[in-house]
Amino acid sequence: MPDLSVVQYNAVDNIFSLTVATMGAAALFLFMARGHVDPEYRPALLVSGLVVAIACYHYFMIRHSWHGAYALADGGYKGTGAAFNDFYRYADWILTVPLLMVELVAVLRLHASKATSLLTRLVIAAALMIALGYPGEVIADPARWNERRIWGGLSSIPFFYILYVLWTELTNSLESQPPAARKLLEIARLVILVTWAVYPIAFALGGTPEALAAKAGTADAAAGIVGAKGVVGLQIGYAVADITAKAGFGVLIYLIARAKSTKTSASEAYATA
């Protein structure tokens, strides 16, 4: 791990804590707000709550790993030799990306057969995307740059497939949704496109020959990118993207479910929540 200034170390540490708080609060909200929406939308909120609960656990552990990877020395932070464990992110993605697909499909309320087919394709693509990305992510030898690019390229195929399917399905479903939900679904479409773009960019930044050379030289493999600014920028970028793509997206799912609910008056809702 590269040396960090006190300000740099704290910036990452604080954003991790902010993320834990946001994800935990979002989980409490989504679990308890189930009663505010019609029964058929409650599974979507339950699954949205699971996504942020899982992310809350992983950011707590990521922060713990961050504390273990650095120690205060000579007015700055130096690596302790313990690796900053980036696998927590992959573990988080393995669990939450398929669940994000489930929450979106659940709130759209498509026909059962269509929902099953759509979900099967999306979940398989998500598993492929993560499984193909990981072998590239752990390559730290500049001589194997092309290999890393190949894994990244292969992982991009299911990545773009997922984005294409989500975009077209959301666009197709707009017609059949009540007007109040339409605008929210357009926002959801945009949120997916923008926040998901962060992940391949970060992967690519960590895989240039210069980054890999520096990684191999400085044992900076775990961070996946070179230099103090790179580490700080990458960690803050991932955290902001995760807050938007998980907690922000979960709140959007709630608003869509609320807009589509016609039976549940909030009064009844609160009585049962």
Place this chain on the structure above:
Amino acid sequence: MPDLSVVQYNAVDNIFSLTVATMGAAALFLFMARGHVDPEYRPALLVSGLVVAIACYHYFMIRHSWHGAYALADGGYKGTGAAFNDFYRYADWILTVPLLMVELVAVLRLHASKATSLLTRLVIAAALMIALGYPGEVIADPARWNERRIWGGLSSIPFFYILYVLWTELTNSLESQPPAARKLLEIARLVILVTWAVYPIAFALGGTPEALAAKAGTADAAAGIVGAKGVVGLQIGYAVADITAKAGFGVLIYLIARAKSTKTSASEAYATA
């Protein structure tokens, strides 16, 4: 404990963390999804949730014990002298194996008298299986290899009895189940057969004369198997089997209960959740 490379140590550490997250998320899901099914299936989901909640706790403690058993030294991980506590697994089995029987019998909705008789036989067999396996598991003296084999053999009798009873009961019950639940019950039957096979294989691998000789020589008793690859493979194998047999099985129980529910519109459901 045998020396491990950083990659080997982290592989086990990461799979333990992934298991904690999966079990915890499954527990939240099963507790809160009770309202999605008819009232008579809610006890099955409650018990399924208890199984993964107990496993979540034990994997948290197993990971804690893993951290205590190893320390970073000379670019690798060496045993600290503290034993890796494998009793957590036996404690987990003592509590969760009988509960797994309960959740399965509860979702089948057999006649009360039949359910009681079946459950009594299964729970006694499960207790015998674990009680007879443990004295063999802790034998670390190669001179007592035959004794270990005898305990393993005795433990296998209730083990195969349980598998036989579950297989035949599930097969017999298929006729009386609604078509939507039948396919899921066939999957459940297969999941039990495949995931349960992991446990006696792991027990046998830890009990060959070579493994015992190495155990006695290197104080490797807690791991129950010799060599770095053995330890890593065994721990990852157990974790994957536990995720499938507990969290995966719990989701199957939910899907079966959902398929059999005819009364519950999710509305009434959440009122009681």
